Amino acid sequence: MRKLALSDDILLKIEKPARYIGGEINMVKKDPKAVDIRFCMCFPDVYEIGMSHLGIQILYDMFNLREDTYCERVYSPWMDLDRLMREEHIPLFALESQEPVKDFDFLGITLQYEMCYTNILQILDLSGIPLCARDRMTEDPFVIGGGPCTYNPEPIADFFDIFYIGEGETVYGELLDTYKAWKKKNGTREDFLKEAAQIPGLYIPMFYEASYHDDGTLASFVPTIPEAPKTILKQVEKDMSDTFYPERPLVPYIKATQDRVVLEIQRGCIRGCRFCQAGMLYRPIRPRSLEFLKQRAKVMLESTGYEEISLSSLSSSDYKELSDLVYWLIDEFQGKGVNISLPSLRIDAFALDVMSKVQDIRKSSLTFAPEAGSQRMRNVINKGLTEEVILKGAMDAFLGGWNRVKLYFMLGLPGETFDDIEQIAVLSDKIAREYYTIPKEERNGKVNIVTSTSIFVPKPFTPFQWAPMNSKEEAEEKREFLLSKVKSQLNARSIKYNCHDADVSELEGVFARGDRRLCDVILQAYKEGCIYDAWGEFFKYDVWKKSFEEHGISMDFYLKRERGEDELFPWDFIDIGVTKRFLLKEYKRSKEAVVTPNCRAKCSGCGAAKFGCGECVISA
Amino acid sequence: MKARLKFSKIGSMRFIGHLDVMRYFQKAMKRANIEISYSQGFSPHQLMSFASPLGIGLSSDGEYLDIVLEHAMEKEDFLSRINAQMNEEITVTDFTLLEEESKSSMAVLAACDYLVALKPDKTSFLSDPERRKEVLSHLNSREKIEILKKTKRSEKMTDIKDNIYFLTEDRKAFENFTGLNYGQISLDETVLPLFYVQLTAGSVVNIKPELVLEALCGQEGEIFDPLCFQIHRLEMYGDLNMKKGEVHTLTTEPRCELVSLSKYGSKWIN
Numbered sequence: 085m086r087k088l089a090l091s092d093d094i095l096l097k098i099e100k101p102a103r104y105i106g107g108e109i110n111m112v113k114k115d116p117k118a119v120d121i122r123f124c125m126c127f128p129d130v131y132e133i134g135m136s137h138l139g140i141q142i143l144y145d146m147f148n149l150r151e152d153t154y155c156e157r158v159y160s161p162w163m164d165l166d167r168l169m170r171e172e173h174i175p176l177f178a179l180e181s182q183e184p185v186k187d188f189d190f191l192g193i194t195l196q197y198e199m200c201y202t203n204i205l206q207i208l209d210l211s212g213i214p215l216c217a218r219d220r221m222t223e224d225p226f227v228i229g230g231g232p233c234t235y236n237p238e239p240i241a242d243f244f245d246i247f248y249i250g251e252g253e254t255v256y257g258e259l260l261d262t263y264k265a266w267k268k269k270n271g272t273r274e275d276f277l278k279e280a281a282q283i284p285g286l287y288i289p290m291f292y293e294a295s296y297h298d299d300g301t302l303a304s305f306v307p308t309i310p311e312a313p314k315t316i317l318k319q320v321e322k323d324m325s326d327t328f329y330p331e332r333p334l335v336p337y338i339k340a341t342q343d344r345v346v347l348e349i350q351r352g353c354i355r356g357c358r359f360c361q362a363g364m365l366y367r368p369i370r371p372r373s374l375e376f377l378k379q380r381a382k383v384m385l386e387s388t389g390y391e392e393i394s395l396s397s398l399s400s401s402d403y404k405e406l407s408d409l410v411y412w413l414i415d416e417f418q419g420k421g422v423n424i425s426l427p428s429l430r431i432d433a434f435a436l437d438v439m440s441k442v443q444d445i446r447k448s449s450l451t452f453a454p455e456a457g458s459q460r461m462r463n464v465i466n467k468g469l470t471e472e473v474i475l476k477g478a479m480d481a482f483l484g485g486w487n488r489v490k491l492y493f494m495l496g497l498p499g500e501t502f503d504d505i506e507q508i509a510v511l512s513d514k515i516a517r518e519y520y521t522i523p524k525e526e527r528n529g530k531v532n533i534v535t536s537t538s539i540f541v542p543k544p545f546t547p548f549q550w551a552p553m554n555s556k557e558e559a560e561e562k563r564e565f566l567l568s569k570v571k572s573q574l575n576a577r578s579i580k581y582n583c584h585d586a587d588v589s590e591l592e593g594v595f596a597r598g599d600r601r602l603c604d605v606i607l608q609a610y611k612e613g614c615i616y617d618a619w620g621e622f623f624k625y626d627v628w629k630k631s632f633e634e635h636g637i638s639m640d641f642y643l644k645r646e647r648g649e650d651e652l653f654p655w656d657f658i659d660i661g662v663t664k665r666f667l668l669k670e671y672k673r674s675k676e677a678v679v680t681p682n683c684r685a686k687c688s689g690c691g692a693a694k695f696g697c698g699e700c701v702i703s704a
Numbered sequence: 705m706k707a708r709l710k711f712s713k714i715g716s717m718r719f720i721g722h723l724d725v726m727r728y729f730q731k732a733m734k735r736a737n738i739e740i741s742y743s744q745g746f747s748p749h750q751l752m753s754f755a756s757p758l759g760i761g762l763s764s765d766g767e768y769l770d771i772v773l774e775h776a777m778e779k780e781d782f783l784s785r786i787n788a789q790m791n792e793e794i795t796v797t798d799f800t801l802l803e804e805e806s807k808s809s810m811a812v813l814a815a816c817d818y819l820v821a822l823k824p825d826k827t828s829f830l831s832d833p834e835r836r837k838e839v840l841s842h843l844n845s846r847e848k849i850e851i852l853k854k855t856k857r858s859e860k861m862t863d864i865k866d867n868i869y870f871l872t873e874d875r876k877a878f879e880n881f882t883g884l885n886y887g888q889i890s891l892d893e894t895v896l897p898l899f900y901v902q903l904t905a906g907s908v909v910n911i912k913p914e915l916v917l918e919a920l921c922g923q924e925g926e927i928f929d930p931l932c933f934q935i936h937r938l939e940m941y942g943d944l945n946m947k948k949g950e951v952h953t954l955t956t957e958p959r960c961e962l963v964s965l966s967k968y969g970s971k972w973i974n
Contacts, residue, residue: 085715093931096761101719337720389731444746
């Protein structure tokens with residue numbers, strides 16, 4: 085029987101003990117003593133969220149293909165276990181071996197959203213690893229961060245030894261080889277970090293120094309040792325069809341958020357929406373070949389026993405061979421107890437045909453993400469979806485029998501007026517009116533429209549990185565205004581309005597474009613009990629506010645200013661291919677509400693072509 | 705083609721709830737390429753049901769799962785294919801095809817056997833063999849065994865005397881009573897077996913072994929700490945005299961005639 089780190093007494097006292105026992109289907113078993121490198125991969129949120137993440141599955145598989153490495157996993161203990169571990173001094177452990185994380189060589193933490201920052205400190209704290217990199221000793225693991233938030237790692241710079249800037253498939257091999265060689269030499273911690281600093285894409289925050297102007301803006305950001313490069317180049321996987329992708333993904337016992345096989349059909353996006361960070365970070369778009377995807381779909385379904393497969397990408401409709409792939413999946417698996425799920429599809433004839441084949445029309449809904457209510461605003465954000473297209477898509481779907489529509493919008497976009505906001509309600513109503521033009525006897529009951537808004541948060545490496553963000557009060561006012569406008573529509577009773585919490589968005593905004601000075605604020609908030617900030621029920625806005633005040637740091641400095649064209653940003657030392665010059669040009673075009681064509685229609689010279697792959701090569 | 709499988713669930717799998725065990729089996733069936741039948745509709749699901757859910761923390765050598773197969777299968781073929789997909793803590797130990805008219809195991813369930821053991825590093829008044837013998841025989845000799853039975857809706861004093869069919873610290877005596885040989889019981893050697901008990905089970909009256917422990921503690925003026933005990937299910941039975949809504953015990957007319965669920969409705973027996 086497997087040895088568990090937690091006693092029966094504890095496992096029987098906590099919610100969902102299956103979160104902590106490991107042993108899942110396709111879990112890799114190795115003898116920890118027989119490997120040179122022990123790597124613990126962490127998703128700093130609860131198990132069911134972390135287990136749903138594709139990136140970790142890819143890296144878990146990749147690391148474990150190396151005979152000299154054993155990659156294990158850890159997730160944030162839920163609040164009930166967190167308390168018991170502190171009370172009983174139980175060190176945080178990895179799921180596979182059930183052994184303490186502190187004994188590992190590396191602790192790799194994926195940073196998927198800003199609101200997980202206090203959870204990183206929880207992981208370190210429960211593991212018994214010093215929270216700040218500068219306090220760590222030879223026997224402590226090297227703490228390495230990866231994922232989207234590393235494109236501005238500065239607010240959490242103190243807590244990490246290394247940030248990996250770019251796609252995981254690329255330079256980990258080199259890092260692990262370097263580590264093995266260093267371990268043999270019995271060098272110091274700093275020796276290893278100096279060597280790591282010379283591997284492309286790796287950023288060692290302790291080797292850099294920031295200085296500030298009197299107005300608080302960044303004056304300089306420079307390496308303090310010759311081994312550390314001035315700029316860090318994002319690492320890109322050039323061939324998506326000849327790279328790591330698991331054939332035997334882990335299958336949890338308890339239901340994870342993503343309870344299905346996930347097939348990443350392509351990486352990157354051609355669209356260039358100006359609010360979208362992923363759309364810029366992962367340029368250029370790189371599709372996987374149809375053959376690769378078919379092979380993996382088959383093998384993964386066989387090895388997991390999952391009854392559902394989902395396609396994943398930023399915009400599936402832009403995958404050129406989508407219909408070949410989808411019809412193949414339907415032919416191959418439908419009727420064999422496998423459901424096919426298709427997120428992020430543009431609603432057109434193809435989408436409706438596929439949806440009618442794979443879903444129950446009565447139960448499923450159509451999803452549109454116009455992101456903004458008025459055409460002017462959609463031009464500002466470069467979202468190439470017109471009202472005509474939405475109404476036609478909706479009408480085609482209504483005629484096909486659908487009667488549920490979900491609409492996603494953002495509030496607080498740069499340059500937004502109250503008229504733009506009102507148009508959200510108007511557009512929702514127009515869709516309902518469209519429905520009621522169908523003769524009553526041909527209709528399928530009432531139409532059901534769910535309109536949701538989130539609060540726009542400007543992100544680094546987007547054209548809106550210069551833009552001010554709405555304050556909590558402004559966001560709340562807009563929300564109230566929109567609610568009143570929804571209520572005054574003709575079809576108000578068919579429209580349900582949902583909105584996102586403004587407190588959390590504000591903090592997310594600060595972290596997204598923050599700098600190193602925030603490390604102390606985060607550390608103090610954690611010490612005073614902030615954790616699981618992404619979970620509304622645990623978010624302690626007052627504690628955060630107090631922590632900012634005590635450090636003399638103004639949230640407004642990060643949120644409300646429109647940044648100057650020449651301002652040096654904390655993340656400017658990272659080169660993602662897309663240039664700051666291009667982003668600024670896009671920001672200016674947004675102010676004139678001018679759209680920029682997508683990568684396939686016309687290359688706009690964003691800079692991503694320097695990687696020499698994907699769409700940039702095809703178009704050239 | 706209706707079929708039934710029997711499995712054991714031990715070690716860390718004790719912490720997987722029964723709905724998740726169901727999901728685990730559904731995936732295992734697919735990996736094993738076993739042609740199981742599906743319900744109709746847009747989200748078809750495998751036709752599969754448990755005899756009786758096992759609480760979190762309990763272990764077992766006697767769990768049952770009913771399935772519907774597209775085609776008949778040989779026992780050896782089924783067992784080797786499904787067990788190739790099981791982890792080391794869930795093992796399918798038996799398989800039988802059922803008569804087409806046979807009722808589900810959930811519907812016919814009438815009794816369960818349990819072994820109650822003391823967990824390592826725990827103490828109990830039951831650990832001393834002499835005292836245990838005395839305490840159990842006292843309970844067995846009582847006219848009434850009243851305990852507070854809690855359901856979702858109410859709490860009431862219930863006499864469970866007639867629902868305890870056999871209670872003993874002696875494995876041989878228990879095996880003589882049930883007519884079964886439990887063979888190697890999949891319990892950790894670090895636990896101390898305390899007693900064996902057969903209890904009424906099913907949808908009308910379901911007596912959990914915890915209630916017997918509560919009754920024993922009550923009788924002796926001891927505090928009942930559920931964390932001390934490892935409860936291990938050994939077997940489940942159907943009642944040949946089963947009639948919907950009725951509960952038969954050893955003292956009713958007709959009395960219950962128990963047959964292990966691996967034989968109940970089996971095509972391969974009779």
